[in-house]
Amino acid sequence: MRVEILAVGTELLLGQIANTNARWMSESLAAIGADVLHHQVVGDNLDRIVEAMRLSAGRADVVIVTGGLGPTQDDITRDALAVVMGAPMVRHAELEDLLREKFRSFGRREMPGSNLRQADVPVGARYLTPSRGTAPGLVADLAGATRIYAVPGVPEEMVEMMEGTILPELASESAAVVRSRVLRCAGIGESALAERVDDLFTASANPTIAFLASSGEVKVRITAKAATAEAAERLIEPVVDEVRRRLGDVVFTTNDETLEAAIVRLLTGAGMTLACAESITGGGVGARITSVPGASEVFVGSGVVYGNEAKAGVLGVSRETLEGPGPVSEACALEMAAGARRVFGSDLGLSLTGAAGPESHGGAPPGVIWIALDGDDVTHARGFQVPGERDRVRRWAEQAALDLVRRHLEGMPLPASDRSI
Amino acid sequence: MRVEILAVGTELLLGQIANTNARWMSESLAAIGADVLHHQVVGDNLDRIVEAMRLSAGRADVVIVTGGLGPTQDDITRDALAVVMGAPMVRHAELEDLLREKFRSFGRREMPGSNLRQADVPVGARYLTPSRGTAPGLVADLAGATRIYAVPGVPEEMVEMMEGTILPELASESAAVVRSRVLRCAGIGESALAERVDDLFTASANPTIAFLASSGEVKVRITAKAATAEAAERLIEPVVDEVRRRLGDVVFTTNDETLEAAIVRLLTGAGMTLACAESITGGGVGARITSVPGASEVFVGSGVVYGNEAKAGVLGVSRETLEGPGPVSEACALEMAAGARRVFGSDLGLSLTGAAGPESHGGAPPGVIWIALDGDDVTHARGFQVPGERDRVRRWAEQAALDLVRRHLEGMPLPASDRSI
Known part of the structure; x- marks a missing residue:
């Protein structure tokens, strides 16, 4: 089954948004064994939408159009479909009722008359009733055996119709499963x-x-x-x-979970708690761990100690370390991890310090990172250097630190420092 | 000037990645006054790439192809361009030298012979020398006056050629500026x-x-x-x-800066420092502030206090508050903000607590958020409730908290709590 995706919307051609609808639809279609061979994007222009629909219909078994079904004058996908079908438009009373009912339930006073355009359906097409939004979807079987679906461009409304109707219909007709x-x-x-x-x-x-x-x-x-x-x-x-x-x-x-979800799963399984001491990442590791529902059972907290005063005052890093090897050092990472464990009363303490760039920090050039893990049966620090911009350096620090916890909890060897550090 | 973007890559049609190249290119092209009227996406298939190039060339003044210029057998955009030009391919010695030199500089031992395909250029086309990657870009002026540019699909390499060559060339030929x-x-x-x-x-x-x-x-x-x-x-x-x-x-x-960059700018201008106390966001506010270069001058640190023990032990939130109004309350937010200011020795303390969901937390239903700001001349708490998933609730908490700091530093009125809270 050859499927083509046609996205309609001038905002896509202006680069104001990425075509994430096509990505989601493609992934979902691949999962039911459909072959997506083309994407097209056109703006809110009747001639070009019609031309693109005809091109798609000439080479695909199924065309899914997304966008251009809203209530404004810009929304002309349904008009284009009527042109391609060679059919007149007819206003459906049950859709009018639905639109008025939705407006009432949204607490608005009066529905602008232009919204009634959403009750128009080309003769010979069927419609898909919207649950979240107000725009009905449309389905037309063309003479040449191609089927055209039109769904809204708002991602949640598109997903609703894809999951509710289109993917099940196509899966039932598809010979293959992926x-x-x-x-x-x-x-x-x-x-x-x-x-x-x-x-x-x-x-x-x-x-x-x-x-x-x-x-x-x-x-x-x-x-x-x-x-x-x-x-x-x-x-x-x-x-x-x-x-x-x-x-x-x-x-x-092997199950597509995030690294932070794996950490929460492993900590939960081990019945252990974790606290962090973050300098270079500013709180990013804690934010990732607590993005996982249920993290509160295993994550106690984090000391985000960006300055030297905070490292000493909040986590008890020694003056000797801060003034000797400095805040970006093996000694500082180890003291931060032990400090987090002590201050938060957790089973494990994880620390991150480093120079994210663009400037050097604490005597270390941009890209130098030290992470450490401290616990009853582990005291391990790792230093390494990564290239790139501030965001990339911070992301690498997070990944390496979370992976250190993961490896420890899975009983695997912990990585050594880069030789050059 | 009508421009069309053609992205080549089966990974786009499988939905493994979104077509973010087309978004970036469209935005950049709009900025020089070019009209992008179509996007197309095709997979790594010679016939379909040729067909798509011909379609584009028939309706646009300029076609920019992205992807399919790498060293593997899948990368056939240059072959498709040769077909469309009706020209044979010739191997360029200076490109061979460049490729060998790049391989040496990457520290690799030997260049696979297949990489030399990247030194092939259709007769009549010129090439763009890559700086970051190894794939040269291609430029061909077709008989019908359409120009085709081909650039790599790796975003950084695409951006390099767009900014270095293509956008300046097109801007110099464009009558309008946007x-x-x-x-x-x-x-x-x-x-x-x-x-x-x-x-x-x-x-x-x-x-x-x-x-x-x-x-x-x-x-x-x-x-x-x-x-x-x-x-x-x-x-x-x-x-x-x-x-x-x-x-x-x-x-x-009015300058497209992020909210966190605005905070760092305002704090820097006021010569003030900030510390945070984060519960619901787990460190996300600190991570955002410290993503801004120069944040270390104004951001001291953050107490990420996810559990009640940490709230009391690290930031000194009182037992009366934790056992009375609870951890998601105005009193707790105010004590957290004051605690952060005291523990980190900052001018301002900003706190966030709440129930992100899907479960209730500390007696508060999902979506309830309390934030507070504490300083010499400000003590303000705001409670509100937002709908939606865990990620959305956390994001709203971050935005509202950062905006509280922004409004205070700009001397604007601070928002009150929702009436229902």
């Missing part, structure tokens, strides 16, 4: 990772593998296509096992 | 904001206005087109002034 598993890895680069597993996939078109790197993390997606979900899982399972075997302890999940 | 100003507003919703200024733009096609809302913030972009930059600025300036006058104290910048 299943993916995502492994996530920390502490390894994309090319080093690819070298270890690439040979598994060069000869195989099913399952396939894809790598996606972001700072300090690589996602490995293994995707299989089969007649049933069970058959697809049977294709994936041994490959996931083999990839995991080859990658070893850099894999922190 | 300038934008972005005002950012906190503490107001998109529709309430639009109502106050919409009439300024209903009759005006130049300047135009666009609104973009995200949790707790609305961007207002005012865009003008003119023959020169000065003329465009003269069109924008009075409109910016009028919009600012009407919106009043919700505008925190």
